[in-house]
Amino acid sequence: MPDMENAKILIMSTHGFEQSELEYPLEHLKKAGATVHVATLDGKAIKGWDKDDWGNTVEADLKISDVKVDDYIALVLPGGQINPDLLRVEKDAVQLVRDFVTNDKIVAAICHAPWLLIEAGVIKGREATSYHSIRTDMENAGAKWEDSEIAIDNGIITSRSPEDLEAFVNKIIEEVREGEHHRDSANAA
16 A cells, blocks of 8 residues: 555646645645645746736646656646646647556546546546536536535546645545556546
8 A cells, every 4th residue: 555655746737727726735745745746838837826816836846748657646637717728738738647547547636627637538437526617518528527525436536626625635645545546448548
């Protein structure tokens, strides 16, 4: 059984991430003992969105295109409207999500970040949740959408909004402690 002290977790994001949805997991996963890296499109710092204006800047550790999936046990995808919308048109970002799923890694997406799961083609047939405004997108992509704090389906964790952050991070920690999640790769093609 893996422990948090040996866990390496990646947060993938770009400008416009919902401030709390990146900072809370970053802080609490580190507090739990994990090594947490932030990957951005260019490997440079990114600026968050805090409710109704630009927020804090978060430093990056590496470029998305330089990520080695085998180095990590989990991928965390913060939401906000801007961040996942920008990432879902980036080939490297979408491929990284797909690679984490096909390599039996934990993938956790909150708020609007499940747009990346849709774009990567990995949500069909899975129980999932998201911010309510993208429910139709989720259902059209084949997700079994539910209005719940957390939905988990074979190592893919989804959550609705910043109000669910504590449960979201707790579920990531629980799943990391469980280890790899072998899944049907046909769902991640």
